[in-house]
Amino acid sequence: MQLTTDRLDLVPLDPDRDAESLFAMYSDPEYDRYGPNEPTADVAATRRRLAEMLRANGGWTWVLRLRPRTEALGTIGIFADQGTTIRGLSWGLRRDHWGRGLMGEAAPVVIDHLLAQPGIDGVEAWIDTRNTRSIGVARRARLAERATLARVYPDHTAQQVVMARAAEPGDCDVLAARPNLPVRDVRQTGRLLTRVLGLTVLFEYGDPPTFARLGVAPWTGSAGVDLSAADGVIACATVSFDIGIPTDVMYRRAAESGVTIDMQPVDQPWGTREFVFSLPEGHRVRIIGPVRPAGDAAAHSSVVVNVLPTG
Numbered sequence: 001m002q003l004t005t006d007r008l009d010l011v012p013l014d015p016d017r018d019a020e021s022l023f024a025m026y027s028d029p030e031y032d033r034y035g036p037n038e039p040t041a042d043v044a045a046t047r048r049r050l051a052e053m054l055r056a057n058g059g060w061t062w063v064l065r066l067r068p069r070t071e072a073l074g075t076i077g078i079f080a081d082q083g084t085t086i087r088g089l090s091w092g093l094r095r096d097h098w099g100r101g102l103m104g105e106a107a108p109v110v111i112d113h114l115l116a117q118p119g120i121d122g123v124e125a126w127i128d129t130r131n132t133r134s135i136g137v138a139r140r141a142r143l144a145e146r147a148t149l150a151r152v153y154p155d156h157t158a159q160q161v162v163m164a165r166a167a168e169p170g171d172c173d174v175l176a177a178r179p180n181l182p183v184r185d186v187r188q189t190g191r192l193l194t195r196v197l198g199l200t201v202l203f204e205y206g207d208p209p210t211f212a213r214l215g216v217a218p219w220t221g222s223a224g225v226d227l228s229a230a231d232g233v234i235a236c237a238t239v240s241f242d243i244g245i246p247t248d249v250m251y252r253r254a255a256e257s258g259v260t261i262d263m264q265p266v267d268q269p270w271g272t273r274e275f276v277f278s279l280p281e282g283h284r285v286r287i288i289g290p291v292r293p294a295g296d297a298a299a300h301s302s303v304v305v306n307v308l309p310t311g
């Protein structure tokens, strides 16, 4: 279905018709600076890429045309159907048209249309935190920041925000999981966890503290972990943390802080790199981080680690 905005016609993508003008976008190395694809080599490769996109997403891609011109200046649509009712968004424009508010004009109309479809309960865009133009587009379309993910590029690790909007706005019943660890020394454990994990002490209660709340960020309501003073026999728990910096960087911090390392960094088959250390009471802290960039493995192979026996 064709959609319109003040300046634009949004027309369903046709790979045969649009490949030639969209080749200018897909062949531009700057276009996919924050994406996974190599620039396309020629118009035929662009046509194949567009046809594959339509096959995978069931035809949900529009091209942007600036009236009265009829060539395609960019695309906006959803990614392949992964069997969920939350659909991933993708948008891009030829560089000679960036910064004129075109995608910021197209996205709200397309997203309103998508969210009115049966079978789509929400849409989300994963955007590199440095891609400020794209974040601006998401905000224009009333997408809100919901989460942060680690992102591995061939030569470095970065982070991306998950910007999302639900068809039916509503509050979640649960706001965050908050494990509570009984420990013998709340202040010392808090210092250790802030040093290794970069957590923030949101507040402490008592002097010496009998309770502390640690957050992943300094903001009110941030997810994190609570510490409660305890003595006697302490039942040990495992707490996992998703991290957004290279796993081996945090591993070095942990090793240097003198904690007991239970498991050195290991690449998991589900696409994360993880290690485990213990707190003095025996609680295990599992760090779940990004795998190493492809060009980075050698740089980390010589890391000297302080491996102690598990308790």
Ligand SMILES: CC(C)(COP(=O)(O)OP(=O)(O)OC[C@H]1O[C@@H](n2cnc3c(N)ncnc32)[C@H](O)[C@@H]1OP(=O)(O)O)[C@@H](O)C(=O)NCCC(=O)NCCS
Residues within 6 Å of the ligand: 030, 031, 032, 034, 091, 092, 093, 094, 097, 098, 099, 100, 101, 102, 103, 104, 105, 125, 126, 127, 128, 131, 132, 133, 134, 135, 136, 137, 139, 140
């Ligand atoms: C992302 C992209 C589609 C934005 O399209 P666009 O039409 O240039 O976007 P707009 O002109 O509507 O501007 C979007 C925001 O960027 C801001 N912006 C404009 N020029 C900017 C600049 N030079 N630097 C930083 N931000 C800028 C705008 O002010 C706007 O934010 P606002 O709504 O808060 O004012 C385009 O840059 C692109 O194709 N990039 C490459 C592909 C890509 O990154 N896709 C998204 C992957 S998640």
